[in-house]
Amino acid sequence: xxxxxxxxxxxxxxxxxxxxxxxxxxxxxxxxxxxxxxxxxxxxxxxxxxxxxxxxxxxxxxxxxxxxxxxxxxxxxxxxxxxxxxxxxxxxxxxxxxxxxxxxxxxxxxxxxxxxxxxxxxxxxxxxxxxxxxxxxxxxxxxxxxxxxxxxxxxxxxxxxxxxxxxxxxxxxxxxxxxxxxxxxxxxxxxxxxxxxxxxxxxxxxxxxxxxxxxxxxxxxxxxxxxxxxxxxxxxxxxxxxxxxxxxxxxxxxxxxxxxxxxxxxxxxxxxxxxxxxxxxxxxxxxxxxxxxxxxxxxxxxxxxxxxxxxxxxxxxxxxxxxxxxxxxxxxxxxxxxxxxxxxxxxxxxxxxxxxxxxxxxxxxxxxxxxxxxxxxxxxxxxxxxxxxxx
Ligand SMILES: Nc1nc2c(ncn2[C@@H]2O[C@H](COP(=O)(O)OP(=O)(O)OP(=O)(O)O)[C@@H](O)[C@H]2O)c(=O)[nH]1
Ligand SMILES: [Mg+2]
Numbered sequence: 001x002x003x004x005x006x007x008x009x010x011x012x013x014x015x016x017x018x019x020x021x022x023x024x025x026x027x028x029x030x031x032x033x034x035x036x037x038x039x040x041x042x043x044x045x046x047x048x049x050x051x052x053x054x055x056x057x058x059x060x061x062x063x064x065x066x067x068x069x070x071x072x073x074x075x076x077x078x079x080x081x082x083x084x085x086x087x088x089x090x091x092x093x094x095x096x097x098x099x100x101x102x103x104x105x106x107x108x109x110x111x112x113x114x115x116x117x118x119x120x121x122x123x124x125x126x127x128x129x130x131x132x133x134x135x136x137x138x139x140x141x142x143x144x145x146x147x148x149x150x151x152x153x154x155x156x157x158x159x160x161x162x163x164x165x166x167x168x169x170x171x172x173x174x175x176x177x178x179x180x181x182x183x184x185x186x187x188x189x190x191x192x193x194x195x196x197x198x199x200x201x202x203x204x205x206x207x208x209x210x211x212x213x214x215x216x217x218x219x220x221x222x223x224x225x226x227x228x229x230x231x232x233x234x235x236x237x238x239x240x241x242x243x244x245x246x247x248x249x250x251x252x253x254x255x256x257x258x259x260x261x262x263x264x265x266x267x268x269x270x271x272x273x274x275x276x277x278x279x280x281x282x283x284x285x286x287x288x289x290x291x292x293x294x295x296x297x298x299x300x301x302x303x304x305x306x307x308x309x310x311x312x313x314x315x316x317x318x319x320x321x322x323x324x325x326x327x328x329x330x331x332x333x334x335x336x337x338x339x340x341x342x343x344x345x346x347x348x349x350x351x352x353x354x355x356x357x358x359x360x361x362x363x364x365x366x367x368x369x370x371x372x373x374x375x376x377x378x379x380x381x382x383x384x385x386x387x388x389x390x391x
Contacts, residue, residue: 001370002351005134006389012127013171017163019119117153124149135321135352140178140359147174172386178359179382184339184366186311190220190281193310196228196274198282200267200309202300202335204327205288207317208343208369210239213283214246215369215377221252225280230270231256232263232303235287243285250374253279263287263299267307284309291330304335311338316357318348318368325356332361342380343369354385 124145131141151170157163190197199216201209210233217227229247231254233239240256247254255270267284274282284307289296304312314337316324324342331337340357345368348354358364365380378384 001345001348002354002388004349005131005136005351005355006391008130008134009171009389012123012130013164013167015126016123017167019123020157020163020167023116023119120149120152131352131355134350135356137322137325137352137356137360140356143178143359144174147177168390172390175355175389176382176386178355179385181358181362181364183364183381186339186366187223189311190223190225195278195280196271196282197280197311198271198274198284198307198309199311199313200232200284200286200304200307201313201315201341202286202331202337203288203315204290204317205236207288207315207320207324208341209233209288209315210242210246210285212313212315212341212343212367212369212377213243213285214250215374216367217246217250217252217281217283218374219377220281221250226278227252227281227283228270228274228279229254230267230282230284230307232266232285233287234259234261234263234266239285239287264303264306267303267309271307291327291334297330297334301335312336313338313366314340314361314363316340316342316353318342318345318351318353321350321352322356324353325360328357328361328363332363337361337363339364339366341365341367341369341377346370346376351385351389354380 127148128141128145131144132138136144148170151173157166201213203209213229217229221227227250229243229252231240231243233243234257237259240259244254244256253273255266255273257266257269263286270282270284273279284303286300286303287296289300291297312331312335314328314331316328318324320327328337328340340361340363342354342357342365345351345354354365354368367377368380370376370378
């Protein structure tokens with residue numbers, strides 16, 4: 001899952017942290033000493049007190065014991081390369097329970113590591129390219145780049161920060177930000193909403209709508225709800241039979257009409273049935289349709305007008321990458337989607353759609369399909385995605 005994107009992000013992280021390390025090494029030893037002495041006895045000033053983030057606040061003269069900086073750097077390089085043999089440790093053992101990340105990783109001290117904007121820009125362009133190659137939508141790739149840049153430009157890292165960890169935290173942050181739109185918790189929604197809760201599933205052909213419906217039915221049946229399926233794909237041969245098989249396996253009611261009949265009427269009947277029998281949830285299947293087919297998009301609008309679903313669920317195939325994002329946009333324009341389910345991520349190496357849909361459409365991904373079984377439906381949230389990318 002997301003292997004391609006994960007590997008590339010790992011490579012980028014390595015390059016960026018190497019550059020940061022080199023920046024420190026580029027500062028001549030003599031200069032570092034001078035800066036260190038200056039920081040140890042700062043000139044008297046009438047302005048505000050030093051901030052707690054400063055690495056070496058108001059230490060009295062004499063200057064601090066010289067630290068074996070070469071050894072420190074060698075140590076860090078060796079750690080990066082995963083070498084077994086250890087270079088000589090610096091005299092003072094560093095106590096680093098957890099490396100500072102985010103704002104805590106920065107210092108106002110002139111001794112910190114800083115990456116010049118030009119060098120950073122070049123690296124961030126590499127990041128953008130690798131994201132685009134992983135099918136991340138352009139505005140999303142740009143946003144990730146910008147957020148990361150804001151985190152880094154003109155700021156100096158404390159010397160004891162583990163650069164690798166710091167870069168990973170900054171990358172995680174920037175990705176989490178683009179994934180964060182108002183989340184949806186369908187379990188809470190179903191629990192608190194007036195019954196029946198009506199969900200209509202839309203998307204292009206073969207993305208996994210019918211399978212997603214079966215999985216959602218399974219999920220909520222397990223939670224004790226009564227579920228009704230509406231066989232609203234009256235168009236594709238075999239679609240009604242496919243949903244009927246799921247209803248039998250799952251032991252849930254199905255409302256169906258003849259093949260070729262009006263899908264809006266099927267959906268309406270299912271909702272009426274649920275109301276009359278006090279059922280909790282109605283799941284409306286619809287035929288797959290290309291977002292460019294005006295007639296079929298109009299037919300979908302009619303189902304929506306008549307069945308009045310509480311939530312419209314866009315089902316996207318993660319393997320479609322950027323296309324899935326474009327489809328989501330078009331369905332959003334046509335019927336206004338409430339959230340997305342992204343299927344087949346078990347087979348998706350790129351991860352672009354998963355990263356892009358929420359930001360591009362402004363609607364969250366609520367679940368992802370992770371395999372072929374009824375249970376292969378996982379709740380999606382930004383941390384879930386970020387953890388998989390950096391696992
Ligand atoms: N690997 C994998 N396959 C999936 C997943 N979800 C669905 N599929 C497969 O995708 C294929 C299409 O699934 P359907 O549920 O029939 O798709 P649909 O959107 O209803 O298709 P149409 O009704 O033709 O528009 C089936 O073979 C499913 O088994 C998933 O999360 N992972
Ligand atoms: Mg179907």
